[in-house]
Amino acid sequence: MQFLARRDEHAVEEMDRTDCDPVRLENTYRQFRLVNAAVSGWQLTWARLVRPVLSTSRPTTLLDVGSGAGDIPRAFVRWAARDGFALHVTAIDPDERAHAYLRSLPPLPGLTVRRAHTADLVAEGARYDVVTSNHLLHHLDAGQLDGLLRDSAALAGRLAVHSDIARTRLGYALFSAGTLPLPGSFIRADGLTSIRRSYRPDELRAAVPAGWRVESQIPFRNLLVRRG
Incomplete structure (x- = not known):
């Protein structure tokens, strides 16, 4: 797997193509919940980083960026309720297809869905206690990454956590084998x-830039963390 020695920033995911198969895209959104539950590590990230900054005396606000199929922000709402916290989550994605899928899901009290960029919210003067994203960083070029981090610093009052894949040979091999039972979608490719x-x-x-800390977390995760 010598091809993993360097980051392939020019590779393009099929679901990012505007002309991709809509049926396979819909299946991909549906399967994200299963894949993220297995590999994203958010239950650990929630317990270790997010839950400690939630308040029992006032509602906490959380912005999830690039929410895709919405399974992660919806999980945040459920976990907060389970743990006894009042949490309001805003899930944003600029992709009209992802936004349409998010809007098609059953309404969930405590969750607001918007089609927007982080720059739109900065321009509105919005502020949140926590800003998160899942599997977003690797999609961005250098300028987009700088913009996301600049906007996150402006939007997050207490904590920003961007969780993404860490590139490893073992992770590649395990994902390749583990996603074989998920046909009819873009998940594996x-x-x-x-x-x-x-x-x-x-x-x-x-x-x-300075002010952001990179942490490693199992399984095969990079966490990019900034505290307000």
Whole structure:
């Protein structure tokens, strides 16, 4: 797997193509919940980083950026309710197809869905206690990454956590084998492309400005963290 020695920032995921198969795209959105539950590590990230900044005396606000199929922000709402916290989550995605899928899901009290960029919210003067994203960083070019981090610093009052894949040979091999039972979607092909596009911890440290800390977390995660 010598091709994993360097980040392949020019590889393109099929679901990012505007002319991709809409049926396979819909299936991909549906399967994200299963894949993220297995590999995203958000239950650990929630317990270790997000839950400690939630308040029992006032509602907490959280912005989830690039929410895709919406399974992660919806999980945040459920976990907060389970843990006894009042949390309002705003899930944004600029892609009209992802936004349409998000809007098609059953309404969930405590969750607001918007089609927007982080720059739109900065322009509105919006502020949130927490800003998160899942599997977003590897999609961005250098300018877009700088913009996301600048906007996140402006929007997050207490904490920003961007969780993404860490590129490893073992992770690539396990994902390739583990997603074989998920036909009819872009999950396997795009997931492998995502790993090729993703950062190693040292590469991510070199790519981000001061004030952001790169943490490693199982399984095969980079966490980019900034505290307000």
